[in-house]
Amino acid sequence: MHDLGGLEGFGEVRVEGSGAVAGAPWELRAQGLALLAAGESLRPHLEALPPATYLSTPYFARWLLAVERLLLQRGSIDAGDLDRWRTAIAEDDCPVPARQDPVLVAAMDALMSTAPELPAAVDPLFAVGTRVRVLRQRAVTGVSRCPRYVRGARGRVEGIRGGEVPLDRPRDAAPEPVYTVAFASTELWGPGDEPPFTVHVDLIEHDLTGADDD
Numbered sequence: 001m002h003d004l005g006g007l008e009g010f011g012e013v014r015v016e017g018s019g020a021v022a023g024a025p026w027e028l029r030a031q032g033l034a035l036l037a038a039g040e041s042l043r044p045h046l047e048a049l050p051p052a053t054y055l056s057t058p059y060f061a062r063w064l065l066a067v068e069r070l071l072l073q074r075g076s077i078d079a080g081d082l083d084r085w086r087t088a089i090a091e092d093d094c095p096v097p098a099r100q101d102p103v104l105v106a107a108m109d110a111l112m113s114t115a116p117e118l119p120a121a122v123d124p125l126f127a128v129g130t131r132v133r134v135l136r137q138r139a140v141t142g143v144s145r146c147p148r149y150v151r152g153a154r155g156r157v158e159g160i161r162g163g164e165v166p167l168d169r170p171r172d173a174a175p176e177p178v179y180t181v182a183f184a185s186t187e188l189w190g191p192g193d194e195p196p197f198t199v200h201v202d203l204i205e206h207d208l209t210g211a212d213d214d
Contacts (some may be wrong), residue, residue: 027060032108034067042066043167118162121177124205130157131211132181134203144168146207150199154211155183158200166204176205 022028034042045066049057057065071077088094126132136152145167163175183199185192 022060028112030060031063032112034063035111036104036108037067038070040070040171041167042070045069118164118178119175121160121163122175124160124177124179126157126160126177126179126205126208126210128157128159131155132157132179132208133211134181135207135209137207144207146203147201149188150181150183150201150203153183153187155181155187155201158182161202164204166206178202178204179208181208 022031038045042063046054046062048069049062049065053065054062068077068082072079072082131154133154134146134150134152157179159180161178161180164178165171165173165175179202180200181203183201185197185199188199
């Protein structure tokens with residue numbers, strides 16, 4: 001579903017309230033529970049949701065569906081568990097589960113308020129200021145940090161963020177450098193009525209080539 005980025009036909013972009021972290025208290029609770037339960041990236045499980053489900057489900061509800069999928073695959077829960085919980089939650093007098101655990105609260109606070117630092121990039125191919133072009137390719141696994149609207153576009157490296165294992169590789173694979181690449185809006189979408197602006201995208205090394213390479 002990440003490949004849909006920048007495509008037309010999905011309606012207007014609404015910006016009202018876009019500065020709010022969440023619209024309701026349950027949303028951040030759902031995200032925190034999903035992060036604690038997963039212990040790993042949920043991105044592959046989010047993008048593996050059926051397209052109709054992904055498009056029709058609110059953002060934070062997708063986190064719950066993704067972690068359900070992960071825990072079912074692990075065998076930590078089974079479909080019967082989910083059915084029983086859904087039935088119980090549907091009851092009007094069902095008490096909200098509560099647990100007082102300061103250690104767990106501290107762990108959740110850390111997950112929700114801090115971002116892990118990437119390790120330093122090893123032997124990056126591109127230096128800051130280098131002109132690069134994004135390769136035109138699709139992720140075979142459906143997991144990619146490269147949105148479709150930048151594919152084939154030329155930009156300039158503005159930063160080297162560190163090293164990261166690509167999402168479509170085993171977790172013990174060697175990290176690749178991650179770059180912040182700046183693109184002119186006119187390069188991505190051509191001239192428009194609004195003044196030109198710059199778009200920054202973090203991209204992994206195997207999605208890039210030198211701007212003059214064919």
